[in-house]
Amino acid sequence: MKTNPILHVVDDLAIECPPHPQPQNFTDAKAAVILLKKLYDEATTFLRDRFDAAVQGQPVNARYRAFYPEIRLVTSSHTRVDSRLAFGYVPGPGNYTATVTRPDLYAEYLEHQIQLLIENHSVPVTIAVSETPIPLHFAFLEGAHVEGSIEDKIERPLRDVFDVPDLASTDDKIVNGQFDVLSPDATPLAPFTAQRMDYSLHRLAHYTATSPSHFQNYVLFTNYQFYIDEFIEFSKRSLKNPESGYDAFVEPGNKITTRDGVDDDSSPTRQPQMPTYHLKRPGQCGITMVNIGIGPSNAKTITDHIAVLRPHTWLMLGHCAGLRNSQRLGDYVLAHAYVREDHVLDDDLPIWIPVPPLAEVQVALEQAVATVTGYSGYDLKQVMRTGTVATIDNRNWELRDQTGPVQRLSQSRAIGLDMESATIAANGFRFRVPYGTLLCVSDKPLHGELKLPGMATDFYNKQVKQHLEIGIMALESLREMPSEKLHSRKLRSFFETAFQ
Numbered sequence: 001m002k003t004n005p006i007l008h009v010v011d012d013l014a015i016e017c018p019p020h021p022q023p024q025n026f027t028d029a030k031a032a033v034i035l036l037k038k039l040y041d042e043a044t045t046f047l048r049d050r051f052d053a054a055v056q057g058q059p060v061n062a063r064y065r066a067f068y069p070e071i072r073l074v075t076s077s078h079t080r081v082d083s084r085l086a087f088g089y090v091p092g093p094g095n096y097t098a099t100v101t102r103p104d105l106y107a108e109y110l111e112h113q114i115q116l117l118i119e120n121h122s123v124p125v126t127i128a129v130s131e132t133p134i135p136l137h138f139a140f141l142e143g144a145h146v147e148g149s150i151e152d153k154i155e156r157p158l159r160d161v162f163d164v165p166d167l168a169s170t171d172d173k174i175v176n177g178q179f180d181v182l183s184p185d186a187t188p189l190a191p192f193t194a195q196r197m198d199y200s201l202h203r204l205a206h207y208t209a210t211s212p213s214h215f216q217n218y219v220l221f222t223n224y225q226f227y228i229d230e231f232i233e234f235s236k237r238s239l240k241n242p243e244s245g246y247d248a249f250v251e252p253g254n255k256i257t258t259r260d261g262v263d264d265d266s267s268p269t270r271q272p273q274m275p276t277y278h279l280k281r282p283g284q285c286g287i288t289m290v291n292i293g294i295g296p297s298n299a300k301t302i303t304d305h306i307a308v309l310r311p312h313t314w315l316m317l318g319h320c321a322g323l324r325n326s327q328r329l330g331d332y333v334l335a336h337a338y339v340r341e342d343h344v345l346d347d348d349l350p351i352w353i354p355v356p357p358l359a360e361v362q363v364a365l366e367q368a369v370a371t372v373t374g375y376s377g378y379d380l381k382q383v384m385r386t387g388t389v390a391t392i393d394n395r396n397w398e399l400r401d402q403t404g405p406v407q408r409l410s411q412s413r414a415i416g417l418d419m420e421s422a423t424i425a426a427n428g429f430r431f432r433v434p435y436g437t438l439l440c441v442s443d444k445p446l447h448g449e450l451k452l453p454g455m456a457t458d459f460y461n462k463q464v465k466q467h468l469e470i471g472i473m474a475l476e477s478l479r480e481m482p483s484e485k486l487h488s489r490k491l492r493s494f495f496e497t498a499f500q
Helices: 029-055 107-121 194-208 225-240 296-309 359-373 377-382 403-411 421-431 453-479
Strands: 013-016 024-026 062-064 067-075 094-099 125-133 218-222 248-251 255-258 261-264 276-280 287-291 313-322 332-341 384-392 414-418 435-443
Touching: 024 029, 029 062, 029 067, 029 107, 029 125, 067 107, 094 125, 107 125, 125 194, 194 296, 218 225, 218 296, 218 453, 225 248, 225 255, 225 276, 225 287, 225 453, 296 421, 313 359, 313 421, 313 453, 332 359, 332 403, 332 414, 332 421, 359 377, 359 384, 359 435, 359 453, 377 384, 384 421, 403 414, 414 435, 421 435, 435 453
Parallel strands: 013 062, 218 287, 218 313, 313 435, 332 384, 384 414
Antiparallel strands: 024 125, 067 094, 067 125, 248 255, 248 276, 255 261, 276 287, 313 414, 332 435
């Protein structure tokens, strides 16, 4: 171990860092992750200790800085790997790196990704300390609360003493494919940098009032509280059934219920913007459900952040306007294409880029509809249509001149219209997260069929339970599929990161 207590002087403050060990090579992924945890814990403990000392009034004699750990891979071979793989390998010789945060949270993910690299390239990975500073804000433990202003105590701006989040470098250049593959610098190994991940982990806790550690690998999005209410009831029933495989249920405020009862009866001080519930299963193989509310902005916001958890699937379950006269209220719409008039992703994923259906997800949803409704084969068309779903950013589009929108919808062959589905699918495509959409027709505005109050109550009582059952059944069938098969090669571009 080599200790560098002072590196150099900036203005009137020397820079003090925690011990800085030499890089180590590993051919054992589990051992590599153990060292990542050690380096990360040492770095964040150092920052917290220095902050606590400053708050307690101890003199500030240095600028305090600690760094994220990183994974490095160097290969000089064009090793040919299994052509069926969508991830787990690098495209050719070079130097590859990824900064790492929260290795406790990502332990299984990191072990899997590292092990694939070692197996596919027959070279070790190197674990080292990176050159990327950890912002103080991201070094605090989950749930930490800081009272007052430290700047009054240290008599200088916080950023003079600690590193703070740098939004100028917290972006989606890697996942958007905007990094320079010909750059002499190391090529990214992972789709997100550590600081980008930290930013989203903190946002998730804010928006959902649940810890990122509770999120499961299979995610349902909805735009109605009715679905959440039914999910809560389903979760409670599942906990009572030892054969279900589910072992805990988490509600906003991190209220945890196990089979033995309420383990942690926390409650949020306020209702979160996007209430989120987690039906947990070992290995993060349970189901998370999020009420994203209405609109493409919310849909983009939450998927921007959940994406850093690298889930295996996310599905949209919600209501839509049926656009065909042959549709009935309560019919299902399985999206196999999307018309995007949401506009929130125009700068990240231009609308001319197609968002393809993913066969594995489509089949799982169709089979679940058949099982739950009792229809099969040609008869299934009585209750479900497969086609294009259009997503728009104007909820009251019917009140405008309909000539333009209706003509575009007709030309696109759209059969359903909503405000979230295309956004969620497009962000799934962008972030390489398998996606799907199953909607339920709740009105037919082009044909004058709007729900009356009594009709609406009956509709929700009947359809929501069945719709949710279909979504859960589809996710449970996808859970049985190996992740290497589920993460489709359709989601990978010419120059991809090795990590899924």
